[in-house]
Amino acid sequence: MPTDYDKIRKDNIREYGEGTRHLSFLGRLYTDRTHFVFELLQNAEDAGANRIRFHLFDNRLEVTHDGRRFNERDVRGVCGVGEGTKNEDLTQIGKFGIGFKSVYAYTATPEIYSGSEDFKIENYVRPYPVPSKPAGNSWTTLFVFPFNTKKISPETACNEISARLCNLTARTLLFLRKINEIEYKLPSSTGGVYLREEIARGPGRQVSVIGQNNDKDEEENWLIFERPVKAPETLETVRVEASFRIESEDMAGMNFERIVKVKESPLVVYFPTDKATRFGFLIQGPYRTTPSRDNIPIDDKWNETLVKETAELLRDILSIIKDLGLLSVSFLDALPIRTEDFPKDSMFYPIVESIRNALIKEELLPADDGSFVSAENAKLARGADLRKLLRKAQLKKLFQSPATMKWLAGEITQDKTPDLRSYLIKQLDVEEISPDGLARKFDHSFLSDQPDDWFIEFYRYLSDKEALWRKPRWKRDPGGILRSEPILRLDNGNQEAPFKPEGTIPNAFLPPSEETDFPIVKRSIAADEQAYAFLKRLGLSEPDVFDHIVERVLPKYIEIGGDSISAAEHQADIEKIVRAMSSTSEAGKRKVIQAARRTPFLKATNPSGDTLFKKPVDIYRNTSELLRYFSGTQEVWFLNDEDRDVWHDLGVSSLPRKVQTSEGLPDEEKEYSTQTETIENYDLDGLEEFLKTIQEISNFEEQKKSASVLWNFLRDYLEMDARFFKAKYQWFYYTSHSKYFSSMIFIRLKNAKWIPTKEGSLKIPAEITLDQLPEEFLGATELMENLGFAKEIEQSKEERKRELAIEFNVSIEDIELLKNHPDEFKQFKADLATRNKKRPIFPSRQVPNPERRQERLAEQRSDAPDKEYEKRKNSVRITNSAIDPATWLRNTYTNENDQMVCQICKNEMPFRKPDGKHYFEKKEVLSRKHLPKEHETQYLALCPLCSAKYDVFIKTNDGLMVKLKDTIVSTEKYEIPISFGDEKTSIRFREDHLEDLKTILKEMG
């Protein structure tokens, strides 16, 4: 029995009135009016249909499906406006509520033939009976939509609907549960079909969607998981879903499945919306949309609930994917790992956070050994050899972790998966271990624990990592870090550092072929060819004659003392040392000298006749000059062993030694200093006694002989060191200062009567003129000048200085200035050198994918706020950008040596703040007028000086601004010339910075 259409009609006239123009909005529900196709699909799905067919004619569209037949309730629903159209009733979307009404965009009189119902609707709400028209075959329901509206011609209707049907994709079917076939036919009798097949897989389902569309075939496989959600009010259960695309690959005859990231991932509300999620997978849920379905309200309680439930779902999915064997690097790449796509306040952030928390705590990251590890127990290795070197147990011990630590899979690298790597490090706090970082972790306890075989691996590993064990390059350079770590496994089982703290003296040797009692590297380890080659490059050698002296001969004199050594043995030792010192091996000799200087192995005698073993540096040669010079001194030791030239190299002296002291600064030289001042003054060993003794000699000839000895000593010293009579004073006031003053040696010589005259007496130097000096004292010009009694020479020297000054075009004052400020001059030279040569490396980064980058920027741009200025004292900018420009600039312009570089002077920023970060100023490239949008790329990182110059010379000049903007847009280079007044310089950009800036400027015209 068909429904009583007359009664419904009368009821509806009562409810909606005689006029129906107020219902004409029903034809304008959607911005895109072809959207009714999706509404009909949804109707058929709700009616439980398996198949649906769209048949388009020139003047009408016929839609048939095989779902449940119409009953009276359906007739009332399809003819009514109120029922099922309440906005809150989310579960009703697509039922015969407002959805069906979207057909009024193209028809004024829809007809429906289903079961015993055959009727058409006029004026939106008034049903009339019509003659029956069988749907045919197994179809149960037929809709006919004649194109008969006033506004749209049949031709337009036909074209628009045709385009929509052709543009459906197999994905349209993805989240449907009942319909598994959509077919369409166009007036041209072409058409297409979309099919869906599904099988259960784990707790989810695998859905294949296939499309044959105008000779274009497509097939996609998806894994879909769902989570039930209770809808408010109705308490009906709805679902949120997530779907991952699977691809199969044939590898070596085997079929491998993997989850792949999808590029387009609109939010799906049964059917795709215009809202991009930016995920590498799809999520579906009954989100509340705007009436025209083209947007999703973000601050909507229900939508927030759905996002939260989806976040929970995703968390569960991670473990399911792992159980299904699909948790791979490719899968991780589909997750929201590009954090710049998901700011904290974005709609889907809870999903991003949920996934991140799961990855941190649960074992969901592919490890190097094929298992899985949580981010908190994972380490990234820089280099595959590092992963090979350290296994799980070793990692655990090295990082002193209670849990088992694992390396992440080797596929995760800067080159192959840059986004994932950066996500792991920055968002999941996974530490990336570099060879250097690892070296710093090694300690005695860890190394002692490792088996011998491991050291062979370890030494092989180290052979191409020279930075870790390189030799010292300058004084006090400790060299590579491992030189002083106990990385050597010795034959006796001990762990030793390769070298003693001073740097180059080895603690152990390479094993010689014969037996030895030297400490040697374990023979079984050194037997490995590569390990041996490494140890050799490290600087170890087989023990030689030099080592024998350093390790065996000299220590005896300290340990048991020279007196316990027989004369014959002592003689033999002396011969060994002399022989070693006559070798051509400079390195070998250096070893011996270093050790021998401070070993008491030489016999020496003092004036009292005592003979003891003394260090070479404490002994004087047994010369008649020295004996004479020291005749008034008791505390002096002369060589007793046979004199050899080599002793001189070891420190036995033939001149009285200079003795350093920090006393003797005259009061008038003292300066105000805010830090510790240093005085480097010198006395001469035995000088005080000498000057006393010489007075007591009664015979003038003898006095003259003694004076002549000292005279010759002084002359020798002055030849070696023109500043021999100078002492140095250093103080600090704002900066470090220094000056020279007369040394204690000079003061003693100046004030004592020790210069013999022709007349036969001793006088102080100042009392004597040149013509009074005895013959044998003449000819030592330097000495005479220094002692200050030769006025004539002094004058001629002044003359020479003046001539030189003229020749080199410098003033004498400047020369004096240089001479008197040696430290300042040194600083000045160093500054010059830094400025000229040691420019820091300018940071560089190639732009890997310019198109994607421009696209992303364009998206960001449309969201970026206009700059707002508030009228305050200094017109302070109040807009906040998504990324803090200061942080961004710091990262962009800091090079790999942790130097932040100024974009204009290209020098390192001049100082660091107490937190260790460089101080710099961020400066807008262009003024607001020329760059009205807020974005971090519009800033420059400048040192304070360049920043001030930029303000003064560039930003005040509007003409320059325009020119600069044009140059930036058109340049092919990353360096843009500018002038600060007369000073020509340039702005240098990191490549990606300039590319982005260009894009933004171009966009704004």
Ligand SMILES: [Zn+2]
């Ligand atoms: Zn600068």
